[in-house]
Amino acid sequence: MQAALSCSIGDGMVNTPASFTDDDLSYRSLFCPGEQSANISLILLQTENVKSIPELISFLAYYPFYESPTILPLTDMVVCVFSGANKDLKEEAWKILREWERTSSEPLAAVLVSPRSNKTTVRDLYQTARRLLEVTFFIGYHQVIVPKDEYEYWKEMDPFLTPNEQREWIEMLNNFDKQKIKTWMHNEFLFIKTPFPNPEMLRTRLTSILAQIRRFMKTYQLDQYEMEEYYMRIFAEILYNRVLYRIVQEMLLFLYELLDRAKKAETLAKKDVIEKGISYIEKYFAEPDLTLEKVAEAVGRSPAYYSHLLMKRKGVSFRQLLAHTRITEAKRLLVETELSIKEVAYQVGFRHPNYFNRLFKEITTMTPKEYRMYKWNGGHLKREY
Secondary structure, three states, X not given: OHXXXXXXXXXXXXXOOHHHOOOOOOHHHHHOOOOEOOOOXXXXXXEOOHHHHHXXXXXXXXXXXXXXXEEEEEOOOEEEEEOOOXXXXXXXXXXXXXXXXXXXXXXXXXXXXXXXOOOOEHHHHHHXXXXXXXXXXXXXXXXXXXXXXXXXXXXOOOOOOOHHHHHHHHHHHHOXXXXXXXXXXXXXXXXXXXXXXXXXXXXXHHHHHHHHHHHHHHHXXXXXXXXXXXXXXXXXXXXXXXXXXXXXXXXXXXXXXXXXXXXXXXXXXXXXXXXXXXXHHHHHOOOOOOOHHHHHHHHOOOHHHHHHHHHHHHOOOHHHHHHHHHHHXXXXXXXXXXXXXXXXXXXXXXXXXXXXXXXXXXXXXXXXXXXXXXXXXXXXXXXXX
């Protein structure tokens, strides 16, 4: 066993009952070059979640194999080695999956390999099975996987986003376009045909997308607190999740949450800009030279953009808002003070009392004098004839 351990660097083993192995087929057979396997076949079993491996080992200890194999548990899978010719081994593998699913909800995959020549060793079979197991990244678990020509090699690919793809992602994110992002992700990752690319290349491509998402998060100051923790969980999913479609699903859920928060932040930011501008008008309305340009500069926007926001959110133009703000204050002064009409006009920002009188009547249907008398008389207008 010590010799076997010395040959299995990187392929962890677990303590198992002695009945799980025999003298001829041991861990040494898996990790060290050895004798030719002749009529030996192999089923490699792996649960999607590695934490379920102990449960799988217990299951196999009592499973009624048609032909008892040598069972070699590892930290992330279980190897079943069958001696002699077994034409029904594929059916055996499917039977294992069916029986497992009766007692566990954890997805299980089985890889079945047999020697292609008399020179094939158990180690060769094991290495082939491990390589085949990687296609679960694309096809998922609940599978019996057998060698196919299209599984023999990885297709070459450039894992990084092209400049055009980067621009496309920037546009989709800035437009909060969930449907377009979903379609892009599905087309890119869920309909991959054989031969498959190396899973590590796809993980790199997903992190390339995540880099674009990171910049978007910074734009809306969402790279902190809950969303930062969520981002790091997605990064871990990309690195370690064994199934591609689960990574895509988790990324989309993260993106939907991110876009909702970013859109809300943008709405609040626009609202803040409008309210900040209104507060500026309310503070400086008495200045006769108050202009749209001054208000826009105070809130850090162009005059045209602030005017657009004001009309869209409040339904009024800058001139209308300024006029109503000034007239509202004029109403108060007319009622609460004995200032002359001319003095009231000057106090609220009008250079010309005549224009003040005309605008006041246009807004209130009364002249300033009539409004004052109306309020002073308890809401009863007394006109002079």
